[in-house]
Amino acid sequence: MPLILKTTRFVEAQIDTFLDTVSDSAILFQLAMDDYINHRYEQFEERLSQIRENEHRADDLRVGIERFLYERTLIPENRGDVLAILENTDDVIDNIKDSMLQFSIEMPQIPPVLNDLWMQTTRSSAAAVEQLVYAVRSFFRDLAAVNNYIHKVHFFEREADQIGEKLLRQIFSLDIDLSQKSQLRFFAIHIEKISDYAQAVCDRLSIYTIKRQL
Amino acid sequence: MIFIYLLSGLFLGWSFGAKDTANIFGAAVETKMISFKKAALIAAIFVTLGAVLDGSGPSQTLSKLGSVNEIGGAFTIALAAAATITLMVRIGIPVATSQTLAGAIIGWNFFAGRLTDYSSLIAIAGSWVIAPLLGAIFAAALFFLFRYYLSKVKLHMLEQDVWTRFWLLIIGAFGAYSLGANNIANIVGVFVPVNPFKAVTIPGLGSISGVTQLFLIGSASIVVGIYTYSHKIMKTVGKELFNLSPITALIAVLSESLVLFLFSSKALFNLLVGLGLPPIPLVPVSASQIIVGSVLGIGFAKGGKNIRYHLLGRISLGWVAAPVIAFFFSFIALFIIQNVFEQKVMQELRYDFNRNTIIQIQKEGINSKYLSTVNGRSFANENELYLELSSQGHYTKPEILNIIRLTEYFPLKISTSTIKDKSFHSRFTPAEWKALSRLENTTYNHKWQLAAALAKYPPWQRRTLGNTSADINFNKDLDRRLDILYRNFYVPEKLE
Numbered sequence: 001m002p003l004i005l006k007t008t009r010f011v012e013a014q015i016d017t018f019l020d021t022v023s024d025s026a027i028l029f030q031l032a033m034d035d036y037i038n039h040r041y042e043q044f045e046e047r048l049s050q051i052r053e054n055e056h057r058a059d060d061l062r063v064g065i066e067r068f069l070y071e072r073t074l075i076p077e078n079r080g081d082v083l084a085i086l087e088n089t090d091d092v093i094d095n096i097k098d099s100m101l102q103f104s105i106e107m108p109q110i111p112p113v114l115n116d117l118w119m120q121t122t123r124s125s126a127a128a129v130e131q132l133v134y135a136v137r138s139f140f141r142d143l144a145a146v147n148n149y150i151h152k153v154h155f156f157e158r159e160a161d162q163i164g165e166k167l168l169r170q171i172f173s174l175d176i177d178l179s180q181k182s183q184l185r186f187f188a189i190h191i192e193k194i195s196d197y198a199q200a201v202c203d204r205l206s207i208y209t210i211k212r213q214l
Numbered sequence: 215m216i217f218i219y220l221l222s223g224l225f226l227g228w229s230f231g232a233k234d235t236a237n238i239f240g241a242a243v244e245t246k247m248i249s250f251k252k253a254a255l256i257a258a259i260f261v262t263l264g265a266v267l268d269g270s271g272p273s274q275t276l277s278k279l280g281s282v283n284e285i286g287g288a289f290t291i292a293l294a295a296a297a298t299i300t301l302m303v304r305i306g307i308p309v310a311t312s313q314t315l316a317g318a319i320i321g322w323n324f325f326a327g328r329l330t331d332y333s334s335l336i337a338i339a340g341s342w343v344i345a346p347l348l349g350a351i352f353a354a355a356l357f358f359l360f361r362y363y364l365s366k367v368k369l370h371m372l373e374q375d376v377w378t379r380f381w382l383l384i385i386g387a388f389g390a391y392s393l394g395a396n397n398i399a400n401i402v403g404v405f406v407p408v409n410p411f412k413a414v415t416i417p418g419l420g421s422i423s424g425v426t427q428l429f430l431i432g433s434a435s436i437v438v439g440i441y442t443y444s445h446k447i448m449k450t451v452g453k454e455l456f457n458l459s460p461i462t463a464l465i466a467v468l469s470e471s472l473v474l475f476l477f478s479s480k481a482l483f484n485l486l487v488g489l490g491l492p493p494i495p496l497v498p499v500s501a502s503q504i505i506v507g508s509v510l511g512i513g514f515a516k517g518g519k520n521i522r523y524h525l526l527g528r529i530s531l532g533w534v535a536a537p538v539i540a541f542f543f544s545f546i547a548l549f550i551i552q553n554v555f556e557q558k559v560m561q562e563l564r565y566d567f568n569r570n571t572i573i574q575i576q577k578e579g580i581n582s583k584y585l586s587t588v589n590g591r592s593f594a595n596e597n598e599l600y601l602e603l604s605s606q607g608h609y610t611k612p613e614i615l616n617i618i619r620l621t622e623y624f625p626l627k628i629s630t631s632t633i634k635d636k637s638f639h640s641r642f643t644p645a646e647w648k649a650l651s652r653l654e655n656t657t658y659n660h661k662w663q664l665a666a667a668l669a670k671y672p673p674w675q676r677r678t679l680g681n682t683s684a685d686i687n688f689n690k691d692l693d694r695r696l697d698i699l700y701r702n703f704y705v706p707e708k709l710e
Contacts, residue, residue: 008372075375076246077459082371140371212371214361214461214516 011068015086015140018061019133022089025054026129029096029194033122036103037115048100055097062086081208085136088201092129095197099190108183111174117167121160121191128156128195135205139212146209150202157199164192219285220405222293224435227401229299230311231439233447234397235261237308237470237501238389240448241463241509242382247375250448254440256383257390261440262433264394266426287322287559288405290551294318294544298536303447307532310500311400313342317537321544326560327595329618337495342533345473345499346507353469353511360465378460382467389471393501394433396478402432413635424635457520462512469508474501487687503533561706564623565593571621574662578616584608585617593621619662626658626703638698645673646695661700668696 032047065086069079110118135149171184239253282288295311295318302309316338323330369377411424422430458466476482477499486493506529513521552559567588576582584606593599596618603614630651633639639647649671658664668674676692677685 004376005373008370008376012370012372073246073249074372078371142368144365212459214357214364214459 007068007072008074011065011074012140014061014065014068016137018058018065018086019089019137021054021058021061022093023130023133025051025058025093025096026126026133028054029100029129030122030126032100032103033119033191037110037118041107044100045104048097048104051093051097051100055093058090058093062090078208078212081204081211085139085201085205085208088197088204089132089136092132092194092197092201095194096129099187099194102187102190106183106187108187109180110184111176113174114167114170114184117163117170118188118191121163121167121188124156124160124163125191125195125198128153128160128198131156132198132201135202139205139209143209143212146205150206153195153198153202157195160192160195164188216285216405219289220402220431222289222296223402223405223432226292226296226299226311227432227435228439228442229296229303230397230401231261231436231441232443233299233303233308233439234311234393234501235390235436235440235444236447237505238386238393238467239444240505241458241466242386242460243445243448245458245460245463247379247382247460247463248386250445252383253386254444256387257440257444258437260387260390261394261436262430264391264396265398265429265433265436266394268391268395282319282322282560284558284560285405286551286557287326287548289557290547290559291315291318291322291544292401294321294547295540297543298540301539302532302536303443305532306446306449307529307536308447308502308506309532309536310342310502311397312338312500313533314536314540315400317540318544320537321541322548322560324541325545325548327597329596329600329615341477341495341499342503345477346503346510348476349469349473349504349507350511350514352472353465353508354515356465356469357462357512357515360461364461375460378464382460382464385464385467385471389467389474389501392471392474392478394436396474398429398432401436402428458509458512465512466505466508469511470501470504473504473508474499487684490684493687563595565596565599565618565621566623567591567621571660574620574660575617578620580609580613580616592623620660622661623659624661624700625705626661626664626700627705628653628656628664628703630654632702633698638702641695641698643673645671649674650699657705661696664699664703665696 028047028051032044032051035041035044035047066083069075069082075082131149131152135146135153138145138149167188168185171181171188174181235254235257239248239257242248243250243253282291292315295314298314298317299309299311302314316335320330320335322328364374405428411427413421413423414427415421476494483493506526510521510526548559551557567585567590572582572585572589575585587606588599588602593602599618599621600614603609603617604611609617628650630639630647633642642650649668652671653664653667656667658667665674669676674692677688
């Protein structure tokens with residue numbers, strides 16, 4: 001029994017580390033955006049490489065957890081659901097990394113007038129991801145709390161949508177080239193999409209929570 | 215010949231193993247918490263341990279339905295019950311061994327012209343209703359308890375999984391043990407009086423009594439049943455009726471084990487009697503029905519939305535159909551075994567009206583003046599005598615049953631070594647045993663004569679003064695011990 005519990009606790013620690021990585025990536029994303037807007041490009045690149053590392057780590061952790069769950073036939077009833085949650089949460093990091101990479105490649109010029117709305121959208125998306133991490137943690141330990149966090153994810157996703165819309169309107173009201181407007185729209189949508197991914201994971205999570213409830 | 219007869223017991227054991235292990239481990243296996251291999255191994259070990267270490271004598275309540283007094287009859291009854299169970303297992307309906315056996319025994323009663331004790335039948339049938347109902351109540355209560363507890367302790371999903379597995383194994387092992395202990399008697403109990411095995415001494419390990427060897431063979435047949443056929447029926451229990459999660463599977467099995475314990479724990483029975491509380495009757499209840507009740511209890515506690523009622527209807531129909539089918543199988547098989555294979559399926563009993571029995575009838579407060587028409591006559595079977603006396607209209611049903619009991623010719627010879635050989639002596643107190651030993655080698659023609667001879671000694675006297683529940687239970691227990699004596703001291707050859 002102690003041996004089995006030791007293995008279980010090891011997997012629990014792996015899951016926790018995985019979620020920490022997702023949470024870190026959301027914070028890094030917010031900080032990187034701040035760096036970019038304030039033209040601290042070197043620091044931005046450092047953050048991007050940190051997020052890349054996080055993405056690799058999260059992938060490795062996820063694969064390790066999946067292998068453990070299957071090899072030891074742990075949680076047979078919920079295994080599929082847990083793996084889906086981990087994979088979808090992992091997609092959120094991938095999405096963050098992809099957005100940042102696009103910034104690094106295309107280096108879009110963001111007019112200073114957009115800074116405030118740009119950061120507000122970023123903060124809402126990052127907050128949605130952080131609440132998602134809380135929701136996933138609760139799914140493992142405290143089912144009753146999951147819905148509370150899911151509600152917050154929905155809140156921040158709506159917030160990101162609304163501010164994102166304002167941002168888009170402001171982009172197209174500016175006196176800049178259409179090509180730049182189009183480029184900025186692409187990046188604004190990318191940032192907003194991160195909260196959409198978080199919400200998509202939550203939608204699944206709420207169903208898995210109902211399944212798990214006694 | 216006895217070994218051929220034993221085959222039907224082994225067939226019954228096989229069908230029991232296929233069916234009843236499913237009740238204990240079905241939910242755990244179907245939710246993939248325990249692999250079938252592991253479940254089968256644990257069930258095999260603990261059923262065998264239960265049967266060998268704690269296996270009781272022939273089932274008392276079932277024996278009240280009808281005392282099958284010939285090995286050929288026992289063979290046929292076991293065969294009919296096993297065939298019925300196998301048929302039901304093939305259809306995928308969980309049925310109760312004790313219920314099926316009851317149907318087969320009543321079939322024998324009809325064939326042998328014996329009266330069926332309908333009050334016992336009602337008591338047994340009552341337990342078939344109460345046990346699943348209790349299972350449902352326990353499971354629902356446990357469900358709410360577990361839900362509250364789990365919301366408080368906030369265990370990690372993975373740890374919860376480990377603990378659920380652990381308890382599924384422990385409770386499953388406990389359930390398998392009590393299943394073996396309670397039901398081995400249903401399987402080979404009828405063969406105990408004609409047990410062909412002699413005690414074997416293994417140097418350094420001690421000796422294995424003949425009865426233990428018989429129980430070992432019985433449990434081996436259960437083990438074969440577990441490995442070869444229990445997987446199919448597990449699906450019905452685990453998934454089809456209601457989708458169980460590992461936790462609800464644990465609740466169902468725990469509730470089943472608790473109800474089984476309530477109906478089979480002699481310690482609890484004695485404790486309740488000691489406290490002056492009404493005891494729970496020790497009747498063989500059906501694990502199959504309790505688990506279905508438990509699963510339903512959980513289903514209702516969750517709001518009753520996902521229960522597959524059509525399957526429930528099929529299972530309920532199986533419960534009614536199993537004893538009826540067993541009854542007909544038994545009756546037809548007895549006819550074939552007796553007339554085609556020319557085997558004896560029943561003891562020729564006799565009901566004598568002579569000076570001794572008439573005096574005893576008078577002593578028991580029954581008016582004997584209407585017995586002039588039967589005085590000096592012998593009747594070949596109970597039914598014939600019952601019809602004769604009831605057609606006169608002078609006696610009530612209890613009086614007629616009493617007359618039948620008193621006139622039954624049942625030659626007995628006291629031989630304490632028979633009891634010792636079958637390891638039944640532990641059921642008697644030293645004082646009772648001492649009194650019994652004083653009657654060594656004496657012979658009697660009627661059961662009441664032996665009871666009267668023993669009643670001269672205080673430990674064998676009935677308690678008639680207080681009429682309290684403790685006294686009633688003492689008398690019931692006395693009857694059970696006397697029954698062991700009747701069964702073991704019966705000598706079919708004529709004594710006078």
